[in-house]
Amino acid sequence: MENFIFGRYMPGNSLVHNLNPAMKILISFYFIVIVFFANNYLTYALLFFLCFISLYLSKISFGFFLKGIRPLILLIIITVLLQLFFSAGGHIYFSFWIFKITSLGLISAAYIFMRFMLIITISTLLTLTTSPLAISYGIEKILSPLKKIHCPVDTIALMISIALRFVPTLTDEATSIMNAQRSRGVDFGNGNLVKRIKSLIPLLVPLFVSAFKHADELSVAMEARGYSPEMKRTKFKSYLIGMNDYISMMLFFVISLMIIFFRN
Amino acid sequence: MLNNIIEVKNINFKYNDSETKTINNISFNIKTGEWVSIIGHNGSGKSTLIKLLDGLVQLDSGSISMNGDEINEKNVNKIRKNIGLVFQNPDNQFVGATVEDDIAFGLENYQFSRDEMIKIIDNVLDLVDMQKYRKHEPSKLSGGQKQRIALAGVLALNPKILILDESTSMIDPQGRNNILNVIDEFSRKSNMTVISITHDVEEIKLSNRVLLLSNGELVEDTSPEKLFENVKDLEEYALELPFSAQLSKYLIKHKLQLPNRYMNEGELIECIKKLYLKM
Ligand SMILES: Nc1ncnc2c1ncn2[C@@H]1O[C@H](COP(=O)(O)OP(=O)(O)O)[C@@H](O)[C@H]1O
Ligand SMILES: [Mg+2]
Numbered sequence: 001m002e003n004f005i006f007g008r009y010m011p012g013n014s015l016v017h018n019l020n021p022a023m024k025i026l027i028s029f030y031f032i033v034i035v036f037f038a039n040n041y042l043t044y045a046l047l048f049f050l051c052f053i054s055l056y057l058s059k060i061s062f063g064f065f066l067k068g069i070r071p072l073i074l075l076i077i078i079t080v081l082l083q084l085f086f087s088a089g090g091h092i093y094f095s096f097w098i099f100k101i102t103s104l105g106l107i108s109a110a111y112i113f114m115r116f117m118l119i120i121t122i123s124t125l126l127t128l129t130t131s132p133l134a135i136s137y138g139i140e141k142i143l144s145p146l147k148k149i150h151c152p153v154d155t156i157a158l159m160i161s162i163a164l165r166f167v168p169t170l171t172d173e174a175t176s177i178m179n180a181q182r183s184r185g186v187d188f189g190n191g192n193l194v195k196r197i198k199s200l201i202p203l204l205v206p207l208f209v210s211a212f213k214h215a216d217e218l219s220v221a222m223e224a225r226g227y228s229p230e231m232k233r234t235k236f237k238s239y240l241i242g243m244n245d246y247i248s249m250m251l252f253f254v255i256s257l258m259i260i261f262f263r264n
Numbered sequence: 265m266l267n268n269i270i271e272v273k274n275i276n277f278k279y280n281d282s283e284t285k286t287i288n289n290i291s292f293n294i295k296t297g298e299w300v301s302i303i304g305h306n307g308s309g310k311s312t313l314i315k316l317l318d319g320l321v322q323l324d325s326g327s328i329s330m331n332g333d334e335i336n337e338k339n340v341n342k343i344r345k346n347i348g349l350v351f352q353n354p355d356n357q358f359v360g361a362t363v364e365d366d367i368a369f370g371l372e373n374y375q376f377s378r379d380e381m382i383k384i385i386d387n388v389l390d391l392v393d394m395q396k397y398r399k400h401e402p403s404k405l406s407g408g409q410k411q412r413i414a415l416a417g418v419l420a421l422n423p424k425i426l427i428l429d430e431s432t433s434m435i436d437p438q439g440r441n442n443i444l445n446v447i448d449e450f451s452r453k454s455n456m457t458v459i460s461i462t463h464d465v466e467e468i469k470l471s472n473r474v475l476l477l478s479n480g481e482l483v484e485d486t487s488p489e490k491l492f493e494n495v496k497d498l499e500e501y502a503l504e505l506p507f508s509a510q511l512s513k514y515l516i517k518h519k520l521q522l523p524n525r526y527m528n529e530g531e532l533i534e535c536i537k538k539l540y541l542k543m
Contacts, residue, residue, distance in 0.1 A: 236381050
């Protein structure tokens with residue numbers, strides 16, 4: 001699990017790290033959408049080229065990246081094999097019981113594989129180069145038009161960032177509760193499934209009690225510091241939209257135009 | 265009558281699910297710039313009393329005035345801005361994901377501009393000597409450092425009154441002295457009033473006045489000197505001797521030749537060294 005990098009953040013100071021988080025999230029979604037427009041080798045090649053540039057500019061080593069997404073590749077291969085064996089059409093190369101390998105099946109399996117690779121690369125790159133806090137800021141910015149229909153976007157973003165801030169606190173507590181329970185003879189992670197699940201109870205109950213205590217005291221502390229969900233607040237964190245943001249937007253836009261042009 | 269920054273008159277309060285009154289007919293005044301310690305056993309109503317002062321829970325009867333304005337639902341926000349509250353558990357008051365974000369939280373609530381925030385955060389980080397930790401996450405700080413950030417967060421709003429609810433009880437003696445020194449200096453400079461709930465004798469010595477609460481009643485309003493003269497049994501007042509005093513008491517009990525008076529840690533270490541050389 002140590003090397004598994006999907007969804008993790010790697011602090012750094014590259015061009016990609018310093019892009020505006022809202023922009024980065026939007027560009028990633030835009031990329032995922034255009035992946036579905038690609039339908040021949042040239043268009044896929046363009047997309048891989050784009051991924052490669054982004055990865056290069058993020059200064060994350062290529063080998064590290066590949067090793068990190070390896071666990072996901074198993075998942076992709078299963079999907080690709082299903083596609084390969086069960087899709088019909090075109091020339092039949094091989095057939096056994098309900099399995100057949102056809103020319104169309106081969107092609108669509110190859111496309112599915114490439115789509116998966118592209119989507120995983122871009123989304124992993126997004127989380128690797130954007131801190132959780134920046135992601136919650138980005139989401140808030142993107143959703144801010146919803147404020148017009150009285151959706152409490154600020155409150156939701158604050159909730160996300162407080163939840164993220166408490167992850168290490170609760171992890172530490174979970175560790176000390178586990179140690180305390182172990183010293184009383186609780187056996188975590190051994191035996192059959194039912195036993196293992198049962199052994200989680202002495203961990204989860206105190207953890208929940210403590211989480212509620214945190215929440216209770218934190219809400220009083222927040223109110224004492226002048227927080228009120230109805231009031232307007234100013235913002236300390238701000239991410240400017242710089243030249244690099246415009247350039248990357250242009251790059252993705254141009255490539256998407258080329259894809260529309262070159263697709264069959 | 266601006267001499268009294270806080271005037272509390274015959275206040276009563278009971279939690280919905282409790283049978284007896286948590287606060288029973290308490291009255292007192294606090295002068296501007298005074299440092300007041302509140303002592304008493306657990307459950308005597310100390311935390312409830314300060315929640316009432318900050319308008320975090322509502323009075324059943326009686327009145328509380330701050331700077332001559334009686335607290336009501338309308339002005340509670342304005343009054344709260346003048347009161348800084350630091351609680352016991354540092355983890356449960358850290359809102360931001362980093363030190364500077366956390367200090368900014370209170371400033372954002374009171375709608376300071378970004379430029380003002382940057383300046384103020386810089387100042388208070390110097391004040392609590394945590395400039396180096398500006399970008400650190402709370403999980404990477406010690407308990408004492410977290411409390412210093414909590415203090416910085418409330419001092420950022422330049423409060424007229426600082427209230428500490430056992431703020432130093434979960435941190436080591438050095439961290440405690442550190443925080444108390446910062447507060448002492450700041451309160452002298454800006455004539456800030458300090459109310460501190462504590463069990464620590466050293467902290468009480470810093471104060472001008474001591475209020476003793478018992479079962480929701482104010483049973484004593486005295487000076488630290490008078491309190492220590494009259495106290496025969498510290499336990500009765502839920503007080504703890506400082507660590508050095510506890511240790512020397514223990515050592516004397518075990519027949520070590522130590523002077524039977526209060527010594528701080530440095531003096532005690534010197535005494536023990538001398539004893540050790542004689543042996
Ligand atoms: N939120 C609450 N709801 C109901 N009862 C409470 C609540 N908070 C405190 N109490 C009760 O009020 C009494 C005084 O509590 P508190 O003010 O926290 O005392 P202290 O701070 O002196 O230890 C205690 O008996 C406590 O159980
Ligand atoms: Mg208390």
